Amino acid sequence: MKNVFTKHKLMIGLVCLLIGFMVATLFNTNKQPDSRDTRDTWEIRTALQEEQKVQQNLYQEIAEAEKTLIEYQEQTEHQQIISLKESIQELREKAGLTEIVGKGMIITIEPIFLNEELQEYPSINAELLQLFINELNASGANEIAIGNQRIINISPIRDVNGKVYVNNSSIGNLPTDIHIITKDIEKFRDYIEVSEINDYFALENVTISIREQEKVVLPKYDGAINLQEVHVGDIPEVGES
Amino acid sequence: MLLPALFLLIGLLLGFMTNLSIPEEYSNYLSIAVLAALDTLFGGIRAQLDSKFDQQVFISGFFFNVSLAALLAFLGVQLGIDLYLAAIFAFGVRLFQNLAIIRRLLLDKYYLFKKTKKNNDISTKIN
Numbered sequence: 229m230k231n232v233f234t235k236h237k238l239m240i241g242l243v244c245l246l247i248g249f250m251v252a253t254l255f256n257t258n259k260q261p262d263s264r265d266t267r268d269t270w271e272i273r274t275a276l277q278e279e280q281k282v283q284q285n286l287y288q289e290i291a292e293a294e295k296t297l298i299e300y301q302e303q304t305e306h307q308q309i310i311s312l313k314e315s316i317q318e319l320r321e322k323a324g325l326t327e328i329v330g331k332g333m334i335i336t337i338e339p340i341f342l343n344e345e346l347q348e349y350p351s352i353n354a355e356l357l358q359l360f361i362n363e364l365n366a367s368g369a370n371e372i373a374i375g376n377q378r379i380i381n382i383s384p385i386r387d388v389n390g391k392v393y394v395n396n397s398s399i400g401n402l403p404t405d406i407h408i409i410t411k412d413i414e415k416f417r418d419y420i421e422v423s424e425i426n427d428y429f430a431l432e433n434v435t436i437s438i439r440e441q442e443k444v445v446l447p448k449y450d451g452a453i454n455l456q457e458v459h460v461g462d463i464p465e466v467g468e469s
Numbered sequence: 470m471l472l473p474a475l476f477l478l479i480g481l482l483l484g485f486m487t488n489l490s491i492p493e494e495y496s497n498y499l500s501i502a503v504l505a506a507l508d509t510l511f512g513g514i515r516a517q518l519d520s521k522f523d524q525q526v527f528i529s530g531f532f533f534n535v536s537l538a539a540l541l542a543f544l545g546v547q548l549g550i551d552l553y554l555a556a557i558f559a560f561g562v563r564l565f566q567n568l569a570i571i572r573r574l575l576l577d578k579y580y581l582f583k584k585t586k587k588n589n590d591i592s593t594k595i596n
Contacts, residue, residue: 236524240513241476243531247506248477252484254503257496 324380324449328371330409332444333417338403340435350402350433354387357394360425361385364408367419371409371446375399378449395451402434407444497546498539501556505534508560511567518574534560 267275296315300308320326339350361379364372372379377394384396391398410416417438429436491499509531516522538556545552 237472239524239528241472243506243528244473244476244510245480245483246531247503247510248480248482249484250480250499250503250506252481253489253491254496254499256484256488256490257493257499 323453324371324378325453327448328409328446329443330371330446331413331442332371332407332409333413333438333440334444335406335408335420336403336437336439337406337429337434338437340430340433342433347433351390352392352402352404352429352432352434354385354392356428356432357392358385359428360406363420363423363425364406367423368412368416369408369410373407373446375404375406376447378447380449380453382453383449395449407446409444409446413440497553498542501538501542501553501560502535504557504560504564505538506531508564508567509534511564511571515567515571515574518571518578 299311303311317326321328337352341347357374361372361374374385374394377383377397377399379394383394386393388398391400393399408416417440420436420438426436509527512530513522513527516527538553538560541556542553545555
């Protein structure tokens with residue numbers, strides 16, 4: 229027993245101890261825990277509810293699509309053509325390729341002059357207009373047209389040489405009319421009136437005025453929709469989730 | 470033979486119990502150092518089995534290899550060359566060589582042990 233702890237063996241043992249320690253440290257370093265889920269029950273429940281809503285919407289869409297499919301299958305050829313044409317018309321309306329008339333409002337973006345001598349003529353920029361369009365969509369606008377340019381899903385709003393272009397044509401100088409069709413005019417109006425966007429407009433020396441109208445006419449989108457880069461997605465196999 | 474293993478175990482326990490971890494950017498150096506240490510350890514075992522073990526060589530080899538590997542990795546980071554790969558390659562190859570030699574030496578010893586046992590058995594039977 230006396231001979232066990234000779235200097236010779238102790239040194240080797242020490243080296244082994246060091247190796248063990250290094251390995252353990254390296255192991256600890258590489259095994260840092262991943263970012264933990266720190267949401268509490270309430271947050272998780274809210275997230276779950278949102279997901280469920282999304283799921284419900286998807287189910288609804290599937291049900292509608294299946295209904296259309298069954299309709300197609302049950303009809304005669306002539307009826308099929310008619311319902312196909314109806315579908316096409318419906319889709320064209322959805323895409324904004326038809327003129328649309330409805331109850332809505334006209335929002336006029338107009339300049340305000342605080343000091344006529346020192347102030348240059350106010351203008352808006354594309355970014356602000358984009359923000360405004362987003363705000364309109366968020367407050368429940370169904371269809372929007374800026375000037376005589378219909379806003380569809382792919383409508384670009386750009387700054388070109390200091391002018392704002394919508395659908396590749398200039399909206400000109402202020403004032404500009406924005407035509408909107410919406411289901412709930414009152415709610416929409418309240419939403420816009422208290423919106424932060426008014427402050428942003430005020431920064432540019434611009435104000436908006438809203439007037440309701442029984443009959444608002446929105447022009448159709450007359451450009452070509454470029455579907456070159458649009459491809460049919462992979463259709464999942466039956467049974468795949 | 471038992472004592473180093475015991476110390477290795479103590480070292481591992483110590484490391485795990487203190488729950489020490491180093492910053493992510495230095496873990497590269499440590500991994501190289503660990504590889505160098507393992508290489509030295511297996512080299513030492515091999516030398517022991519070859520009966521050529523020299524403590525001075527072992528101790529100095531351990532510290533020198535570890536620090537050189539870390540230095541090489543550091544230099545690599547500074548120069549933008551993945552020099553630590555060189556260290557990994559060199560130590561890795563040597564590690565496997567040493568392991569192979571250790572295996573052979575152990576097998577030789579085992580055969581020798583078996584042979585002598587057999588001989589002993591035969592001789593006892595004759596007697």
